[in-house]
Amino acid sequence: MTHQNIVAQVIELITQLPDMRLPAHITEKTGLTGDLALDSLKVMDLVVLVEDHFDISVPVNELADIKTVGELATLIEKIVGKHA
Amino acid sequence: MKENARLLAVQAVRQELATLGIDPFGIQIDEILSPTEGLIQGRKTILAGTNNYLGLTFDPDCIAAAREALEGAGTGTTGSRMANGSYAAHRELELELARFYEKRDAIVFSTGYQANLGMISALAGPGDTVLIDADSHASIYDGCNLSGANTIRFRHNDPEDLAKRMRRLGDEAANAVVVIEGVYSMLGDRAPLREFVDVKTQFGATLLVDEAHSMGVLGQKGQGLCEETGTLAEIDYVVGTFSKSLGNTGGFCVGDADEMEVLRYASRPYVFTASLPPATIAATRMALRKLAAADVLRQRIRDNSARLHAGLSGLGFRLGAPANAVVAVLAGDKVEALRFWHHLLKQGVYVNVMVPPATPGNESLLRCSVSAAHTPEQIDAICAAFASWPGAKA
Numbered sequence A: 001m002t003h004q005n006i007v008a009q010v011i012e013l014i015t016q017l018p019d020m021r022l023p024a025h026i027t028e029k030t031g032l033t034g035d036l037a038l039d040s041l042k043v044m045d046l047v048v049l050v051e052d053h054f055d056i057s058v059p060v061n062e063l064a065d066i067k068t069v070g071e072l073a074t075l076i077e078k079i080v081g082k083h084a
Numbered sequence B: 001m002k003e004n005a006r007l008l009a010v011q012a013v014r015q016e017l018a019t020l021g022i023d024p025f026g027i028q029i030d031e032i033l034s035p036t037e038g039l040i041q042g043r044k045t046i047l048a049g050t051n052n053y054l055g056l057t058f059d060p061d062c063i064a065a066a067r068e069a070l071e072g073a074g075t076g077t078t079g080s081r082m083a084n085g086s087y088a089a090h091r092e093l094e095l096e097l098a099r100f101y102e103k104r105d106a107i108v109f110s111t112g113y114q115a116n117l118g119m120i121s122a123l124a125g126p127g128d129t130v131l132i133d134a135d136s137h138a139s140i141y142d143g144c145n146l147s148g149a150n151t152i153r154f155r156h157n158d159p160e161d162l163a164k165r166m167r168r169l170g171d172e173a174a175n176a177v178v179v180i181e182g183v184y185s186m187l188g189d190r191a192p193l194r195e196f197v198d199v200k201t202q203f204g205a206t207l208l209v210d211e212a213h214s215m216g217v218l219g220q221k222g223q224g225l226c227e228e229t230g231t232l233a234e235i236d237y238v239v240g241t242f243s244k245s246l247g248n249t250g251g252f253c254v255g256d257a258d259e260m261e262v263l264r265y266a267s268r269p270y271v272f273t274a275s276l277p278p279a280t281i282a283a284t285r286m287a288l289r290k291l292a293a294a295d296v297l298r299q300r301i302r303d304n305s306a307r308l309h310a311g312l313s314g315l316g317f318r319l320g321a322p323a324n325a326v327v328a329v330l331a332g333d334k335v336e337a338l339r340f341w342h343h344l345l346k347q348g349v350y351v352n353v354m355v356p357p358a359t360p361g362n363e364s365l366l367r368c369s370v371s372a373a374h375t376p377e378q379i380d381a382i383c384a385a386f387a388s389w390p391g392a393k394a
Helices: A003-015 A040-054 A069-083 B005-020 B060-073 B088-101 B112-123 B138-147 B159-175 B193-203 B260-266 B278-292 B295-314 B334-346 B376-387
Strands: B031-034 B037-040 B043-047 B105-109 B129-133 B150-154 B177-181 B206-210 B237-241 B251-255 B326-332 B352-354 B364-369
Touching: A003 A040, A003 A069, A040 A069, B005 B334, B043 B376, B060 B278, B088 B105, B088 B251, B088 B278, B105 B112, B105 B260, B112 B138, B112 B177, B112 B206, B112 B237, B112 B251, B112 B260, B129 B138, B129 B159, B138 B150, B138 B177, B150 B159, B159 B193, B177 B193, B193 B206, B295 B326, B295 B376, B326 B334, B334 B352, B334 B364, B334 B376
Parallel strands: B129 B150, B129 B177, B177 B206, B206 B237
Antiparallel strands: B031 B037, B037 B043, B105 B251, B237 B251, B326 B364, B352 B364
């Protein structure tokens, strides 16, 4: 899985979040709490989707520094790499 | 000082409440009349949001024990357990708690919050893994934070999801610490403890169970859900509080592990907090004796819980869990829930209003806690207050 590939999958997962009004164009640089206005609960919903999709566990303590779609993809990459 | 985003967020919530003219989080009981009644805003009010499960706060024997200790040993210890604040009575309470739970040893902390903070941060450190239920109390989240360990959430009350995450850990699973609660404070729902114990045993992990809301309430002896499910012997650490069924303040952990002796010294919340004052220790010891023999009170909680649960569900309210000492009414939208709460207060009934993100499922709750000290008439009055809300279905 390339970084870009993970980014695309994360974007696809974001669109699956219920009750969201999302901007038309989401990119690697899009902010999760900023641009997408995800509150803390929505971020946790997204993490659960990510965990199921990639079959990984994302430590809560690793989320504090994650601000953008790209940063989340990088974290996923790191965790998937560990499991491999 | 630069702008503090966290304070600004809190300020925004405070402002929202001020605009509504409803402030449940600044509520003051002007005079406490009994375990179940207080004066609030000049009105005699039934207290149905206190966690005073056995109603022991005004127990004459507990008060007498506290008074004797106050006069005999003074108002406070003025130091932590590790410095000058360990009195014989602290250790005696620990041994009594260990005996009560049939465990080898106990550690007493100054609050229940600190018991979780202190235990989790002593059991795990950077590089370790702690797995916690997604609906865990803030003290569990904060304990994980203080530990610096990798913290993994599993789906609420889902042993299968825990097992899946344990498998992902591979060899590390045997060193992991799993933290769950017996009864969850928001909805009053119980953990499938037997299934969780089986998962922890399968992977050889360490299990800590917080019995704050089940101690004194569940089980023949009042040991909690661990007793009711026959899992006590297999649970490594049980954490609890003195501030609910024991009617005081403080927290504890009991366990069989060899590490019990040194854990307290590795626990910063234990080392750096003043110990509980003599009166608190004395009243708690008396309350623990009462709790162990409180069959009649436990039956009364069951009766009162069943009565409240039946009354409210009969009125068409959606409830969070089967009858238990915590009866939570699902109240939907936050503003609607705040107005509902305010209406109940004006009817002379105090309950807790809980709003997201503190609640599961993004829904607000009106949380009632039942006491053995409630009379059936008070339970009926609580139901009547709920029924008088214009939004009630019946």
